[in-house]
Amino acid sequence: MWTYMPKRWLLMGLFAAALPTLPLQAQFPQFHGGLATGVNFAELEGDGVTDYAGLNAGLWSSIRFHRHWQAGLGMHYSRNGEYILPDYYPDLDYGQIRLDHIEVPVHIAVLTFCSDDGTASKGGPSKRRPQPCMLSFQWGLAYAYLLRHQVKDAQGFNRSDQVHYGNRDALLMQSGFTVQAHPRLGLRLKASLVPWTPELGATISALLIVDLSPA
Numbered sequence: 001m002w003t004y005m006p007k008r009w010l011l012m013g014l015f016a017a018a019l020p021t022l023p024l025q026a027q028f029p030q031f032h033g034g035l036a037t038g039v040n041f042a043e044l045e046g047d048g049v050t051d052y053a054g055l056n057a058g059l060w061s062s063i064r065f066h067r068h069w070q071a072g073l074g075m076h077y078s079r080n081g082e083y084i085l086p087d088y089y090p091d092l093d094y095g096q097i098r099l100d101h102i103e104v105p106v107h108i109a110v111l112t113f114c115s116d117d118g119t120a121s122k123g124g125p126s127k128r129r130p131q132p133c134m135l136s137f138q139w140g141l142a143y144a145y146l147l148r149h150q151v152k153d154a155q156g157f158n159r160s161d162q163v164h165y166g167n168r169d170a171l172l173m174q175s176g177f178t179v180q181a182h183p184r185l186g187l188r189l190k191a192s193l194v195p196w197t198p199e200l201g202a203t204i205s206a207l208l209i210v211d212l213s214p215a
Contacts, residue, residue, distance in 0.1 A: 031213065033061040036074065036188070038207035042082040045094050052097055054079030056205050068111045072138070078103040081192060081203040083144040087166040093154035100147045105174060107140025132180045132211075142172040142192065170194055176205075184211040 037057040044052045058076030065071070078101040113134035146168040151159045176190025186209035193202045 030064040031061070032064070032211055033059070034212035035210045036060050036076065036207045037210075038188075038205060040078060040081050040203055040205050042080055042203040043201040044080065044082055044097050044099075052080045054081070054098070056081075056103075056207060058103070060209070062109075064111075067114055068133075070109050070111060070136075072105070072107050072109060072140075074103075074105045076103040076105070077101070078144065081144065082200050083170045083172060083192065083194060083203065084146050084165065084168060085197050085199050086163050088164040089151075090159065090162050092159070094151065095154045095156060096150070096152040098150040100149070102145045102147060103142050104144075105140060105142035107138040107174065109136045109138045109178075111136045132183050134180050136178045136180070137176075138178065138188075138190065139175045142174050143169065144172055145169045170197075178209060185209070186211075
């Protein structure tokens with residue numbers, strides 16, 4: 001595990017370090033933060049993308065540095081994401097599977113359908129706080145670490161000790177979009193994928209985004 005972690009953290013670090021170099025507008029930066037909670041859907045085994053579901057919940061923060069751009073960072077508990085391929089797993093009919101991860105996403109977002117943010121007026125720049133944009137698109141990376149796994153077969157017998165993980169962490173590519181249903185509530189749909197491990201499928205996450213930052 002530790003052999004691969006420095007490379008993954010290096011990529012995450014380079015991505016995050018590049019964010020402060022992006023140009024700022026006069027009324028920015030603007031900081032936000034809050035809670036995210038929802039559900040993961042993944043295949044894990046078989047053919048259906050939504051065969052297995054699990055909780056995805058955590059904290060998020062963002063910095064809006066331009067009317068149409070922002071960057072974000074999060075820390076999530078994520079269950080049943082298809083993030084890491086076991087070194088060995090038996091060929092059997094699987095029942096309940098529980099994969100508990102810590103997920104640290106970093107992303108950049110394009111904001112669209114923005115209302116007038118007041119950055120230009122006859123009297124000069126407005127002091128009014130910019131309003132949320134109705135739709136945003138996110139792209140980024142996430143570091144995931146497998147905390148524990150529990151695997152049962154179709155008859156309910158515990159087979160966890162027969163599933164072996166030599167490597168328990170992964171670097172994910174993520175993309176998605178958020179619909180701002182209310183100034184403090186958004187609905188986000190995102191996909192997570194490990195493209196350099198073709199045996200793994202995509203994990204789809206549906207999240208409620210709650211903004212708890214001061215007005």
